[in-house]
Amino acid sequence: CEDHDWTSPMLGGYVNHDLMKRHDLDKRIQPGALPTLPQQIKDIHWGQVNILSTTDTHGWLAGHLLDENYSADYGDFADFVRKMKAKADVLGVDLLLVDSGDLHDGTGLGDATTPNGRLTLPIFQQLPYDALSIGNHELYTTEIANDTYRNFAPRWGGRYLTSNVDIYDNGVRKPFSQQYAYWQTKFGVRIMSFGFLYNFTGNSNATVVTPVGTAVRQAWFQQQIRRTDIDMFLIVGHVPVRASTEWNLVYAAIRQYHPTTPISIFGGHSHVRDTVGYDANALALAAGRYCETVGWVTIDGLPSNVTRANSPMGSGTIKVTKPLSVPNVTNPINSSSLSWSRQYLDFNRPTFEKHVASLNQGLNTSYGQGITKNITTEVNSLPILTNLLGCSPSSYYLSRYPISDPRSLFYYLTNTVFPAVVYAEGRNTSAYPRIILTNTGGFRYDLLAGRFTIDNAYQVNPYTNLWQYMTVPWSSAQSLLARMQTDRVYKRQALSNDTMYNSTTGLWRTAGYFTTDDFGAPGDGDNTLHINQGYSSTPHYVQANVSTANITDPNTMVDVYVTSFFAAAAAAYLPGNMTNGWKNVTNSTGGGFSSFDTLPVYAQRFWTKNC
Numbered sequence: 238c239e240d241h242d243w244t245s246p247m248l249g250g251y252v253n254h255d256l257m258k259r260h261d262l263d264k265r266i267q268p269g270a271l272p273t274l275p276q277q278i279k280d281i282h283w284g285q286v287n288i289l290s291t292t293d294t295h296g297w298l299a300g301h302l303l304d305e306n307y308s309a310d311y312g313d314f315a316d317f318v319r320k321m322k323a324k325a326d327v328l329g330v331d332l333l334l335v336d337s338g339d340l341h342d343g344t345g346l347g348d349a350t351t352p353n354g355r356l357t358l359p360i361f362q363q364l365p366y367d368a369l370s371i372g373n374h375e376l377y378t379t380e381i382a383n384d385t386y387r388n389f390a391p392r393w394g395g396r397y398l399t400s401n402v403d404i405y406d407n408g409v410r411k412p413f414s415q416q417y418a419y420w421q422t423k424f425g426v427r428i429m430s431f432g433f434l435y436n437f438t439g440n441s442n443a444t445v446v447t448p449v450g451t452a453v454r455q456a457w458f459q460q461q462i463r464r465t466d467i468d469m470f471l472i473v474g475h476v477p478v479r480a481s482t483e484w485n486l487v488y489a490a491i492r493q494y495h496p497t498t499p500i501s502i503f504g505g506h507s508h509v510r511d512t513v514g515y516d517a518n519a520l521a522l523a524a525g526r527y528c529e530t531v532g533w534v535t536i537d538g539l540p541s542n543v544t545r546a547n548s549p550m551g552s553g554t555i556k557v558t559k560p561l562s563v564p565n566v567t568n569p570i571n572s573s574s575l576s577w578s579r580q581y582l583d584f585n586r587p588t589f590e591k592h593v594a595s596l597n598q599g600l601n602t603s604y605g606q607g608i609t610k611n612i613t614t615e616v617n618s619l620p621i622l623t624n625l626l627g628c629s630p631s632s633y634y635l636s637r638y639p640i641s642d643p644r645s646l647f648y649y650l651t652n653t654v655f656p657a658v659v660y661a662e663g664r665n666t667s668a669y670p671r672i673i674l675t676n677t678g679g680f681r682y683d684l685l686a687g688r689f690t691i692d693n694a695y696q697v698n699p700y701t702n703l704w705q706y707m708t709v710p711w712s713s714a715q716s717l718l719a720r721m722q723t724d725r726v727y728k729r730q731a732l733s734n735d736t737m738y739n740s741t742t743g744l745w746r747t748a749g750y751f752t753t754d755d756f757g758a759p760g761d762g763d764n765t766l767h768i769n770q771g772y773s774s775t776p777h778y779v780q781a782n783v784s785t786a787n788i789t790d791p792n793t794m795v796d797v798y799v800t801s802f803f804a805a806a807a808a809a810y811l812p813g814n815m816t817n818g819w820k821n822v823t824n825s826t827g828g829g830f831s832s833f834d835t836l837p838v839y840a841q842r843f844w845t846k847n848c
């Protein structure tokens with residue numbers, strides 16, 4: 238059933254072909270703007286068990302048309318997985334595929350449909366995932382939670398794992414999906430799997446998230462971890478891998494009964510590439526975000542009663558070098574006969590082609606090409622996505638520059654966009670001083686120069702949190718921002734369009750991820766060598782100040798603007814804790830004005846349409 242009708246030339250000459258074959262989602266690509274760069278992609282090690290992982294895809298299944306590093310779509314990825322499985326068969330080793338949740342909220346293809354995910358979920362479901370966990374984005378609304386429960390979770394034959402999430406089904410509280418799975422790989426490795434969500438509290442009341450510390454004390458969990466017929470724990474979870482209370486609890490609970498059994502954890506939610514070593518036999522990897530990264534973990538040296546494969550034990554195998562000290566685990570093992578490797582693969586076709594090249598079959602099959610065709614058709618079925626709202630005059634970056642830099646998205650929002658469009662009717666004069674706060678986590682992706690469409694609006698901020706305001710004395714308003722900066726801040730990594738040519742190798746480096754994790758030197762885990770373009774951390778909230786500069790009297794009344802997402806939290810710091818004191822900002826037709834609407838409204842009013 239394989240088609241070998243198109244084999245791309247290696248690396249150079251690839252991108253233009255790829256762009257031509259796919260949809261016309263974003264016409265902002267200028268001719269020549271995306272160079273076809275041969276880059277240095279490292280070989281990967283194959284072990285006895287090999288695991289591909291994705292997380293936080295957030296609907297980016299059509300790929301990144303503006304960034305060559307991540308330009309593959311889910312059809313290309315589907316072919317990659319299929320060919321990697323074929324390669325594993327040739328080598329006589331196991332190849333597994335896992336995902337750690339957050340499928341919704343982030344692109345027009347995913348979000349501009351009813352229900353949310355109507356087009357993206359069927360595409361995602363065509364991939365042969367072996368274990369999946371739920372993300373917080375599956376639980377914010379009852380509609381998405383119910384759709385996930387009824388239509389998505391049952392699709393995975395017992396491998397959609399929700400160890401600490403329940404749902405009310407016609408008023409009866411039930412586990413959302415399977416709490417664990419015990420299974421054997423093709424080559425006989427006996428696996429115990431769990432799927433956790435971090436201690437999330439923003440879910441709708443249709444579901445219940447049990448704190449991980451409680452879940453690991455429950456009878457069903459205790460019963461499963463006491464089993465002795467387990468060669469490896471393979472755990473998926475929508476939980477950041479670094480400094481995680483939740484993972485520490487899961488790890489410690491397992492280690493009580495299995496002091497040395499390998500534990501491979503696949504986390505998420507933090508949108509970064511990272512790998513943490515818990516001990517010499519336990520590792521946790523996070524595979525980034527938005528179809529930019531495929532995680533790759535290999536394990537060698539599993540017990541001898543497991544069918545041993547003809548694994549090519551090439552270079553690249555590494556050992557855990559920095560065991561963590563985890564509460565409740567005394568003497569974590571710091572050496573073992575197992576060895577592990579990890580890589581973060583860029584989500585592009587040259588990467589996929591390279592790693593299956595030894596099969597001499599190219600990448601494409603009718604399976605993946607069919608998915609790509611589907612994506613094209615579906616994007617074209619939503620013409621609203623490509624409608625031009627305006628031309629962004631520059632690129633404004635989420636986390637590449639500090640928020641005080643005019644190239645920062647937050648600088649642009651707070652100095653230019655919010656003052657111009659976020660105000661209640663008639664209250665945009667200096668008679669009504671304003672402060673306008675946003676949570677930075679609502680902004681998800683860079684705002685790039687050139688064409689700005691509804692699809693880009695979803696990418697930058699997909700949330701329909703309503704703008705609201707309340708009038709309070711300056712004495713309260715002036716300290717609000719500082720008081721709000723209390724939540725956890727998850728680090729986001731940044732992208733850049735910079736490139737560098739190495740005349741000795743004849744290869745290019747583009748700016749992209751340059752990851753420091755618990756293994757090897759910085760950049761060691763990145764499968765493609767990138768220029769490290771730096772990263773600037775962002776506070777949890779930022780604020781625009783409008784007509785407040787000359788206020789001296791603390792009793793001066795000031796309008797405070799927030800969104801419904803954090804209005805209750807902000808009210809706690811305002812006089813009288815007036816949660817119900819917020820009034821909605823209305824749009825030109827009297828409806829609500831949301832965080833999602835903000836840039837489109839600004840674009841239509843202030844940007845040209847010549848781009």
Ligand SMILES: Nc1ccn([C@@H]2O[C@H](COP(=O)(O)O)[C@@H](O)[C@H]2O)c(=O)n1
Pocket residue numbers: 293339373374377506507508676677678679680700701702727802
């Ligand atoms: N209605 C909402 C929901 C969430 N957010 C922001 O998104 C962050 C969570 O996204 P992950 O992909 O990291 O799970 C959350 O921390 C909020 O900042 C929002 O703004 N509005």
Ligand SMILES: [Zn+2]
Pocket residue numbers: 293295339506507508
């Ligand atoms: Zn996410």
Ligand SMILES: [Zn+2]
Pocket residue numbers: 339372373374475505506507
């Ligand atoms: Zn998340």
